[in-house]
Amino acid sequence: MRLKYQDFLQRTSFSKDELLAYSWGDLIEDPPIEGCGLLPSPPMLMFDRITEISHKGKRGRIVAEQDISLDDWFFQCHFRQDPVQPGCLGVDAVWQLIGFYAIIRGGKGAGRALGAGAIEFFGQIRPHNKIVRYEIDIKRFSNMAAQDAAIAIGSAKVFVDDQEIYTINDAKAGIFKNIQYRDYPHQSAQSLGGQLT
Numbered sequence: 001m002r003l004k005y006q007d008f009l010q011r012t013s014f015s016k017d018e019l020l021a022y023s024w025g026d027l028i029e030d031p032p033i034e035g036c037g038l039l040p041s042p043p044m045l046m047f048d049r050i051t052e053i054s055h056k057g058k059r060g061r062i063v064a065e066q067d068i069s070l071d072d073w074f075f076q077c078h079f080r081q082d083p084v085q086p087g088c089l090g091v092d093a094v095w096q097l098i099g100f101y102a103i104i105r106g107g108k109g110a111g112r113a114l115g116a117g118a119i120e121f122f123g124q125i126r127p128h129n130k131i132v133r134y135e136i137d138i139k140r141f142s143n144m145a146a147q148d149a150a151i152a153i154g155s156a157k158v159f160v161d162d163q164e165i166y167t168i169n170d171a172k173a174g175i176f177k178n179i180q181y182r183d184y185p186h187q188s189a190q191s192l193g194g195q196l197t
Helices: 005-010 016-023 087-104
Strands: 049-056 059-067 110-115 119-121 131-144 149-160 163-176
Touching: 016 049, 049 087, 059 087, 087 110, 087 119, 087 131, 087 149, 087 163
Parallel strands: none
Antiparallel strands: 049 059, 059 131, 110 163, 119 163, 131 149, 149 163
């Protein structure tokens, strides 16, 4: 099922199939710009469904779930004889979700992680766990049309099987126009990194 852009902006949840279609640029039939802030594709897409999106003014909330499988790719290499999901992937999931929130609020462009405040890990995700839940309270969303950018800042709690295991404060993600590198692997204006302008 494909969505009109205006219908996409009104959604409060997304299934796995919809998130996969979005990551491939095939969910919105009339995107405002090409690419429209794509999510990473698997295996880097770090959640299987979004169960809640809400907003009021500059604040909001986004909640997602990730199904854990015994054969998830990261358990095969991190670490041999001691499999655990890397904590950095949980942080990346939060950045992915904050970026997606900025798109749902009308940001147009490509998403980038911009940083985080304090991050604390006091638990772990193992192969026989079942569900990871990411709960993010958006503290501020700004759509800066004059700068061709949108930024969202939120703090997250991460749970595994309903036990809180991480906190991530003041995670920041931005949406920027004219930075996508669509012609990879060819050299072009966007083939080198550096400061976002």
